[in-house]
Amino acid sequence: MKYSEYINRGGKRKKASNETSSKIGQGAAPKISKDLKQMLDNIERELGASPDLTIRHVQIGGEDPLQAATVYMDGLVNSVAVNDFVMRSLLENSVVTSPDMSRVPEEILQFILNRALELGDAKIKSDWNDMMIAILSGYTLILLDGCNKAIVGDTKGGEGRSITEPSSQLVIRGPKDAFVESVNTNISLIRRRIKSPKLWFEFMNIGTVTNTDVAILYIKDRADDKIVDEVRTRLKKIDIEAVLESSYIEQLIQDKVFTPFPTLYNTERPDVVAANLLEGRIALIVDGTPFVLILPTVFAQFFQSTDDYAQRFDIATLMRLVRYISFIILLLGPSIYIALTTFHYEMIPTPMLISLLAQRENVPFPAAIEAVLMEIAFEILREAGTRMPRAVGQTVSVVGALILGQAVVEAGIITPVMVIVVALTGIASFAIPAYNLAIAGRIIRFGFIIVASLFGFYGITLGLIVLVAHLNSLRSFGVPYLSPFSPFSLRGQKDTLVRVPMWMISLRPHKTKNADNTASIDDGLSSSGKDGRTDA
Amino acid sequence: MRGPKIGLLQFFSLTLLFELGTALLVNVGMVSGRDAWISILVGCMAGLVIFAGYAYLYKLYPDMPLSRYAREILGKHLGAAVAILYVVMFMNTAGRDLRDGSALLVMATLHRTPILVVGALMILSCAYVLHKGIEVLARTSLIFLFLALSIGAIFTVLALLSGEMEWKRLFPVLGDGFLPVAISVVRQNYMFPFGEIICFTMLMPYLSNDRKGVWVIPAAMLLAGLLISYTSIVNITVLGSDMVERSPFPLLSTISKLALSELIQRLDILVVMLLIIGVFFKIAVFYGAALVGISDLFGLPYRTMIYPSALIILFSSILNARSLTEHLDEGGQLLSDVLPFFTIVIPTALIIVANFRRYRSASRPG
Known part of the structure; x- marks a missing residue:
């Protein structure tokens, strides 16, 4: 869909809700x-006589x-485009090519648009809101x-970050x-990767103040139409002033709010998005952030x-397998x-038990307190390290990991084995490719520490049963969160726990028509619709 | 019946875990001594025959739970009374299983934890899972079935490699004739755990494939029978029938004898995990069946009665019996005297009345 069309849609949507919220132009x-x-x-x-508003009079x-x-x-426009195409066509072309120009201004406007203006994307607009959004989006008004009426010409430009290597999801x-x-x-x-006419996208305009562009991308015939519709309805329901990051959208359209687990995937890698689109998923691109949502x-x-x-x-x-195991270690x-050390020490081989008990002798705290203390210390270290300037970051890791870890053992506050366990879980949390899932694991880990100590x-x-039941109750746009493990699907196993050789994988999504699956998806959508409303 | 449907594989795993539940751990069929494994298999066959009756009723009323077709068949008032009886029975059995499980846990690992706390944790977990729905329970069972089966595989490898098994302990087969086996079957084995499948009559309407789906339940029962029988064989070959008879939880004694050199020994905790998983799903199924019955009988939303029922089950588990001995004694009586009434007498009556009615309405002119 072209910009001008969605701007129209945006305008209509705004008019409908004009009474409730303040808009760029009231009345x-x-x-x-x-x-x-x-x-x-x-x-x-x-625009409050803003200094960056440029008005150029011409005759x-x-x-x-x-x-x-x-x-x-x-600053929002590409000044080369404005100078070369807009200004020149007004000043030169219209004069040269119009000896018998009509005197009716409306017709002149039409004439400029049709015969003089050297811009690819230009439209006549008569709505005040549309004009305002156009100016603020880097268009030039004539x-x-x-x-x-006014001509709205696409002269978008301005400075942006150039394409660089991803900072979060590195690959070898x-x-x-x-x-x-x-x-x-x-x-x-993405288009450069999937040169197919079936790659469709739509624009939406979300945020009553920020008017952020959100694009829905999918491959027609591969993505489930029902899910595409559901995405559209959920996005339309969003009533928020500002969208500054895709996580805003994520939190407003996810099926369930009260869960530590992410039910939407985010990535800053175009190849991941392309692969997911090919598998029939839908991508949401939000203007202003490199993180794209996948669902x-x-x-x-x-x-x-x-x-x-x-x-x-x-x-x-x-x-x-290493990743799954590290998630289990993390949890x-x-x-x-x-x-093991408080309830079931009979399971530990005797020589090891003796050495463990010898360590514990000097330590004042029970194992549970030790673990909680150490884990909290570790979380503090990690939080401190995240936002440190790079020069200082090393100090944090040296002081934190080496000195603190060693001193705490030598002071007899924590047993060395506990330091090993905590360090191992800490490292395990980094082995999971998705940061937000690792966070979920870190939160739940504390719950397990508590029930294990009691x-x-x-x-x-019991905690595991409840956790698995919780995961089973989650859905992401109607799809059971734990599929293909449960409900079990043999075809789905090709790319989950194991990855089979490439020739056995087909990217095409298997829309199994068995009653089981489709019923549950429908059911999930209808029930999540309710949830979605309360969320948004 | 409306609401989410449960796929065949999920239903299979739920049935299997339900059947294995406590039966893997407690002493099943020990009246028949070293032939316990035969009495379990015979009990399983009897259970399959009983299930055929439930399957027949299900074929007649594929989208109704037992509590609804009882009213359909027996009329509003009598049917409602029967349905209430079933709900009470389900809750009571859930309470009994809760007591079984928590008593065992207190005995095996949590020596100083009050039994009420252990039970409360268990029933709260059940309540949480059921709050998410029966479908979630079934899908969860699938994952824990994998866990349970892998524990079983570890157990098997350990039993084979440790060299503790002595096959001659199984012989002579049927040395005392068939009579002890028959007594054991009649007193216990066809009811426990196979007759308890009655509570699945409340869940069968959730089956996603109602034409052909029913076979997954007898299949799961058969597999469960084989697995329980197999466990019994391992117990007897490792411990000898004498020790098995005297042990309240023979599997626990068996696994503590199995060891691979110094490194792998005392894997009791795996058995305890198996016990927790089994008890959990057993309680949850009974509890869920009771909830379906209540919501169907009184027209209440399914979720409103979850926590009140949890309280009832928790306290009935504690107050049913003053001691574990009394509890086990009551259990034996229930199995031989009360349960057959629910699992055989009432369903038979339902089948007869239903057929009689159909016959009458068919033969009536017009």
């Missing part, structure tokens, strides 16, 4: 004036020139005296480009990485240690 109609001076005054007033026509003006925001082998903050550049990155998402997706497909299948399978490491393995097992 749109009176602001538009036939008188050029009046009109320019209105625009200046509306069109030979003997009895017609007053005209171009309006644009300096106004004529005596005409209440694979494409090195990452998304940037501009939605158009991001779409082009529907299942649990197993958070353990996949681009590397898996760049390496041989056996190596990739090994890597997968259960400290709690199993606590359960009930030992009994608590851990």
